[in-house]
Amino acid sequence: MNKKVANVEEACQGIESGMTLMLGGFGLCGIPENSISELVNLNVTGLTCISNNAGVDDFGLGLLLQKKQIKKMISSYVGENDEFERQMLSGELEVDLIPQGSLAERCRAGGAGIPAFYTPAGYGTEVAEGKEVREFNGKPHILESALTADFAIVKAWKGDTAGNLVFKGTARNFNPMMAMAGKITIAEVEELVEPGELNPNEIHTAGIFVQRIFQGKGYEKRIEQRTVRPKN
Amino acid sequence: MNKKVANVEEACQGIESGMTLMLGGFGLCGIPENSISELVNLNVTGLTCISNNAGVDDFGLGLLLQKKQIKKMISSYVGENDEFERQMLSGELEVDLIPQGSLAERCRAGGAGIPAFYTPAGYGTEVAEGKEVREFNGKPHILESALTADFAIVKAWKGDTAGNLVFKGTARNFNPMMAMAGKITIAEVEELVEPGELNPNEIHTAGIFVQRIFQGKGYEKRIEQRTVRPKN
Amino acid sequence: MLSKSQIAQRIAQELQNGWYVNLGIGIPTLVANYIPEGIDVEFQSENGILGMGPFPVEGTEDADLINAGKQTITALPGAVFFDSATSFAMIRGQHVQLTVLGAMEVSQNGDIANWKIPGKMVKGMGGAMDLVASADNIIVAMMHTNRAGASKILKNCSLPLTGVGCVKKIVTNLAVLEVVKEGFKLIERAPGVSVEEIQQATEGDLIIEGDIPEMKL
């Protein structure tokens, strides 16, 4: 089952203005850098982007925000991006802020055929407005619905041509759930190998969730907060 | 964070008659053999056992059935066990049969603080009796609730003393979700190592879900259906 | 009249390139033996493997590597193991393109019964209820009649249901049927089996339009 495509251009074929995209990553960690650049090139607009964060002003999803390609963001935290805050406060950008755990679970639910589930997160807050409230074990919960996307775009450390993915460290984050929830899922990887080279016991995302995979290049992997101890 | 206990006796301390237990495994694959033997020794009775299957007549949970230690089974498939069928048809044993995917998801939900979720599985069947039905995307779904247990007992291939677990092949099955859903989770492993010996990227169940871990012994790992090709 | 293997062989003709396929216990399992040339499919077993291969060579069997029928199996290159929640996320989330399973009864509105005979046999539904409720594309592999000769292709199921309105296609020892609004549409006859024989063995409404071709195996 060969999911390999030649390059990012081929991988992103079919992405059109007005579509809903999921993009993996937490902050700038584990984001699909190659595909984001290609979205800038394609100049698709009116996008709804589901991503935990919105990048920084000049990297990650910030690149799409600067070109005003995004109509609506669905995120949990957007604090690192001044342009984002400006567009949001001015009303240029629609924003749906969702608790991080609910965002993760809603993506998973979308991929897992669970249309809705109850969670205590957000009860009694703005997040609960218009949502059903129900008590379980004496505690109020709200009903949250599944999220899906026309395209999910994820970044893995290693992948094989069958679409199996392995992530590294905390770059895993939202990538596995979003891979599940895309009608078409694109995976870009730092190292693309042949089937059988990954240990079947150690694969994080099964190839069944991935429709296209390509070998990425030129990863910058920018660090947002470089915190270190002195060398001795 | 040391979760290591000396042996199966120490691991099973506190298990009492009338409790609800979850036991990992699919068929006889990945079952906690040592702990099941200890449950026989302890002679606790009136147990509610949540396990995908009920073992065979003389192995796995079949051992507890023979001694009539089980009051109620919550399973998805029990076809390999004559004594089970006899006790069930005669009414000696309460049985709650649950679709396999709903069983897995209900255990996960129990561990993940999701009190209930909607699934299409079982709509229009006996399984849906008494359950709320709601339509999503034009398709009827039923509301299923979370499952938890006083003790969850799982079997892993490798584990470290911090409780991190790695499973092998299809012996993973229900073990990770049940580990999440136990008030106290006991893990027995074929190989117990020190923290740092398992690659943090390759751990299937995080130690946070495990309260007690021990090095199992004398694994029989019986095969139910030995199907082979000739050697040529 | 088809043998069980031939039923599997006929179903294998339905396979399309790139499909992930879940095969139930019994006749469905045999489908893997007849994958048409040039068709690349991957088999999912709901106990936690994708990329299931043939039975192991004698002496290499591994107790930790079985399929949903509890048979020892092998893993092909590119295979992956996962837990039961992830497995049914694949199924419920409609990532599996074809489900083949057995049945005791099917009815003409697409209901299926295959898990329980009240008072007699209760093996449980296993993953069947999840599979039939979720899959867009379900083929039932079954014998057209029971041992006593009574039809299992019915107006209404008499046994407790596994799922409602979910079966689209049925391959029996006598025929290929499609479930349509008005009943069971006869698509193909088994070699040497007449339309009349099929009609006789079918309790549900059988829709016969034009000449019914014989299956090619």
Next chain:
Amino acid sequence: MLSKSQIAQRIAQELQNGWYVNLGIGIPTLVANYIPEGIDVEFQSENGILGMGPFPVEGTEDADLINAGKQTITALPGAVFFDSATSFAMIRGQHVQLTVLGAMEVSQNGDIANWKIPGKMVKGMGGAMDLVASADNIIVAMMHTNRAGASKILKNCSLPLTGVGCVKKIVTNLAVLEVVKEGFKLIERAPGVSVEEIQQATEGDLIIEGDIPEMKL
């Protein structure tokens, strides 16, 4: 009056052996620097690590290894990485024994506000809503008053809420408070801070019973 580090130091005294702990951004992060001798705890960061260690030695930082504050970190022996759904399964499922987080306001019924100032600042709630809705044991680390001197320990929160009725304990630069039925119960004073000073800085109902001891750091 406590410094931010001292607030963290006081909170660290609450740690118990064997606890898994989630530390929010800001003052809470500093708690990791003051783990009492003999106390074995493990830190969870909700972006996907358990067993978080100190910042990396210069030159060894890894872009693929950060905490929820996007800071480069290290992993201790026994650490484990996981996806965001699993991370919040740990949190929502109450497997984390202590959550420490900052707040803009808390109210005496245990409400907390820390994610939005309408029309001015909207950073988002990140994982805070999941954390406060799920955790049995939440300690808030905060300054008692804002820069203008107005109390942040209130009868009712004025800002959009992060969670309702969830805060149990608060450690500020002035005091340790417990949220009880009648209001904020004063447990300890910061060194050199009088009960009167605390009373003055507290808009909510302050409950003072007997002698209030000074914190020991």
